[in-house]
Amino acid sequence: MPFSAAREVPGLIVKFGDYPLHHGGVGAIRSLGRLGVPMYAITEDRYTPAAASRYLERAFVWPTTGTEEPERLVEGLLRVGRRIGRPALLIPTDEEAAVLIAEHQGELTGRFLFPPVDPGLPRRLASKQGLHELCVEHGIPSPSAAFPQSYDDVVGFAEKTRFPVVAKNREAFERRKQPAVNGTTRIVSREGLLTLARDWGEHPGVILQEYLPREQAEDWIVHAYFDRNSTPLALFTGVKVRSWPPHAGMTANAYVVDNPELADLAARFIKQIGFTGIIDLDLRFDRRDGQYKLLDFNPRMGAQFRLFESESGVDVVRAMHLDLTGRTVPEGEQRAGHRYIVENIDLPALLAYRRSGYTTPHAPARASGTELAWFAGDDPLPFLTMLARFVRPGAKHLYQLWRTNHRGGSTRSGSRPRAGR
Template sequence: MPFEADRAVPGLIVKFGDYPLHHGGVGAIRSLGRLGVPMYAITEDPYTPAASSRYLKKSFVWPTTGTEDPDHLVEGLLRIGRRIGRPAVLVPTDEEAAVLIAEHQDVLAGRFLFPRVDPALPRRLASKQGLHELCVEHGIASPTAAFPQSYDDIVAFAEKARFPVVAKNREAFLRRTRPAVNGTTRIGTREGLLRLARDWGERPGVILQEYLPREDAEDWIVHAYFDRNSTPLAMFTGVKVRSWPPHAGMTANAYVVDNPELADIAARFIKQIGFSGVIDLDLRFDRRDGQYKLLDFNPRMGAQFRLFENESAVDVVRAMHLDLTGRPVPEGEQRAGHRYIVENIDLPALLAYRRSGYTTPHAPARASGTELAWLAGDDPLPFVTMLARFVRPGAKHLYQLWRTNRRGGKTSSSS
C-alpha cells in the first residue's frame, strides 16, 4: 500500500431505512477496514451482511425508515458518536443520511468528520426537480422535463408530449409511504399517463421526462471525491453493462472505461455548484445529439464504488478519509477494464439482457480484473449472510421487480 490511513480516526457507516442487503456498506467497511481503520455501522438488526464483516468493530442496531423527525435522527447519531468516544468519519450510504448530515452539520461537527457543504445543496441535488434546475442553470445537458402542479397540467402536457415518457418521483430521495410512482416508470401512451395520473392527487409529486431509448443510448457512471475547494482528488468513469431491473435499476455489472470528456463535464459541474464530498452520477449518452445527459446525482457513496480504484489503491471512500484526516490523497490512473459484479442480481439481469439483445458498445471484450460485491476471500461471512437472507425473500423480490418492469414500471436506482 503506497499510503497509510490514520488508524486513530474510525469510520461510521450511516444508513436510514430498511435495506439490509446493501453491498455498498459492506464495501466501505472492507475498504477502510483493510487499512486498519476501526469501522462502525448502523444496521437494521444484528444479522445483516455488514454486521457479519470481520472488519466491523461494532454495529449499532437502529431500525429506521428515513422518515423520522430529523431531530430524532440527529440525536441518535450524536448518541452513537458518544459511544464511539472519538471523532469518526461519516460515510452516508443513502440520500436521507447525506441530506441530514448537510442540514445539521453545525450540530454534528463536534462529534464527527465529514465534508462541509452548502447545507441546502445535497437536498437540491437529490431532488429530480432541483437537479434539473441546476443543470439548466449551469448548462449541463439533461433530459427535457416538465413539473406538473395539477391534473390539468398533466392533461396539457399529454396533448403535446412525444410518447413514451418517463415519470419519476420529484423528491425521489424521500421514502414516502405512498410514492406517486414506483421508481422510474416508462409510460407508453397518452391514455396510460392520464390513467396513472388520476391516482397522483391534487398536487402530483412527479417529474415527467423525455424517454431516451436504450437503442440510441449508453449508460455511464462517474464516481469521485472533491475536497473543500471542489477540486477532484479521485475521479473515475465507467459504463453500466447490466442493471436490475433491466435498463433502469441498480448496477449489476459494470466496467471501468476511460472517458476524459465525461470526467471534465462532471468536474466542471461540481466546481460550478461548489460541492464537496463523494458523488455518484448516472449519465446517459444520447447518440442522437451526441450529449451526455445527467439523470441522477447521488451526493454520497454509490453502492458500486468498489468498481473504481486507482493505481495507488485509492477509492472514493479512502480518498475522503485521507482528506478529512489531513493526509495527502495519492494520485494514479484508474484501472481501465476492471469489472464489478453484484452476484445476487447479475444472473437474472444477464438472462434478461440476452433476451432483449442489448449490449454495451464500450464494455471491454475481456476484463482486466474482477471485483465481486459480496464474496471476498479475506471476509467471507457477508456473502454467506447475504445468501441466507436472500434466497427465498430475495428471489420473490426479484420476481416482483421483473413483473413491474414487464408492465412498464421500472425501478431506478444508481446505488
C-alpha cells in the same frame, strides 16, 4: 499499499431505512478496514451482511424508516458518536443520511468528520427538479422535463408531448412515504399517462421526462471525491453494462472505461455548484445528438463504488478519509477494464438483457480484473449472510420485478432498489 490511513480516526456507516442487503456499506467497511481503520455501522439488526464483516468493530442496531423527525435522527447519531468515544468519519449510504448530515453540520461538528458542504445543496441535488434546474442554470445537458402542478397540467403535457415518456418521483424522499410512481416508469401512451395521473392527487409529486431510447443510448457512471475547494482528488468513469430492474435500477454489472470528456463534464459541474464530498452520477449518452445527459446525482457514496480504484489503491471512500484527516491523497490512473459484479442480481439481469438484445459498445471484451460486491476471500461471512437473507424473499422479489417489467398495458415500471445504484 503506498499510503497509510489515520487509524485513530474510525469510520461510521450511516444508513436510514430498512435495506439490509446493501453491498456498498460492506464495501466501505472492507475498504477502510483493510487499512486498519476501525469501522462501525448502523444496521437494521445484528444479522445483516455488514454486521457479519470481520472488519467491523461494532454494529449499532438502530432500526429506522428514514421518515423520522430530523432532530430524532441527529440525537441518535450523537448517541452513537458518544458510544464510539472519539470523532468518527461519517459515510452516508442514502440520500436521507447525506442530507441530514449536510443540514445539521452545526450539531454534528466536533463529534464527527464530514465534508463541509453547502447545507442546502445535497437536498437540491437529490431532488429531480432541483437537479434539472441546476443543469439548466449551468448548461449541463439533461433530458427535457416537465413538473406538473395539477392534473390539468398533466393533460396539457399529454396533448403536446411525444411518447414514450418517463415518470419519476420529483423528490428523492418520496419513496419513503407514498410515492406517486414505483421507481422509474416508462409510459407509452397518452391514455396510460392520464390513467396513472388520476392517482397522483391534487398536486402530483412527479417529473415527466424525455425518454432516451436504450437502442440509441449508453449508460455511464462517474464516482469522485471533491475537496473543500471542489477540486477532484479522485475521479473515475465507467460504463454500466446491466442493472436490475433492467435499464432502470441498481448497477448489476459495470466496467471501468476511461472517458476524459465525461470526467471534464463532471468536474466542471461540481466546480460550478461548489459541491464537496463524494458523488455518484448516472448519465446517459444520447447517440442521436452526441450529448451526455445527467439523470441522477447521488451526493454520497454509490453502492458500486468499489468498481473504482486507482493504481495507487485509492477509492472515493479512502480519498475522503485521507483528505479529512489531513493526509495527501496519492495520484494514480484508474484501472481501465476492471469489472464489477453484484452476484445476487447480475444473473437475472443478464437473462433480461439477452432477451432485449441490448449491448454496451464500450464494455471491454475481457475484464482486466473483477471485483465482486459480496464475496471476498478475506471476509466471507457477508456473502454467506447475504445468501441466507436473499434466497427466498430475494428470489420472490426478483420474480415480482420481472413480472412488472414484462406485463402488458400502457406502462412499464421498475421499483428502484434502495440506496443508490
